Amino acid sequence: MHPILFQWGSFVVPSWHAFFVLAALVGWWTLGLWGKLAWPEGPSRSLDSLFLIAYIFGYIGARGLSIILEGESLSGFFELGSMTLYGGILLAALAAILYAQWKKLSVIRLADLALPSLMLGIAIGRIGCFLNGDDYGRPLANQSQIPFWVVKFPNLNDELYRYPVQLMEAGVCLTIAGYGWSKRTLLKRRPGEIGTLGIVGYAITRFILELYRGDDRGQIFTDLLSPAQIISIIVILAWAGVLIFMRYMTAPAQQEKL
Secondary structure, eight states: OOOOOOOOOEEEEEHHHHHHHHHHHHHHHHHHHHHHHOOTSHHHHHHHHHHHHHHHHHHHHHHHHHHHTTTTOGGGGGOOOOHHHHHHHHHHHHHHHHHHHHHOHHHHHHHHHHHHHHHHHHHHHHHHHHHTTTOOBOSOSSSSOTTTTTTTOOGOOOOOBOOOOOHHHHHHHHHHHHHHHHHHHHHHTTTHHHHHHHHHHHHHHHHHGGGOOOOOOOSOOSSSSHHHHHHHHHHHHHHHHHHHHHHHHHHHHHOOOO
16 A cells, blocks of 8 residues: 655645545546547536536535545545545536526436546556545455465555455556447447446446445445445446437437428
């Protein structure tokens, strides 16, 4: 683990926060690049504004949900502290949808455009989590037969081999992002496919990886599911609702043209 990326006297750069900023910058750059390749006629300035709005509300959601789940004081909201990824994703998504409606932009089209960059950003952020030693996996049941891919977390002081859930999540997100960028022609032929792959694929991945998490994530409603697992289910159902709603909304318009 390497929780401190850089330190000069009293000036400290934590690894996780550095990777959070790096993820945002790379996400903004790839969103602009991806937009030019996949949607050359699209409003580039609107995408820049969309990213800024999503970034601001993403921070508010991630920090805010972490404070709620961990019972921290609201006075520490603007201090460097823990964040909950799903809180940032949900609030950023809500703000992006409202912005898209205001600008009369297609939500499904924007999902296709944004999801590859979002997945890349999550992958970078999870590497920061790994360096920081948090969001760690649970110990292997058999500590005598050790596969090559397991890790130890020195900050836990237990010498147990654990599942590298942060790196596993980063790998899946990189795969989804790579697939999305390789299929940019799908944006015009099959709108919604890349966005659906990213949203549903990440939600399923997160649900499964929660089973291998070893840190305390809190419980909501039931002892069987973590908050992230409940949110994953809600995200899949909500996106299914969006797709069904958009399909029935666009069907009458297409029939009128005929």
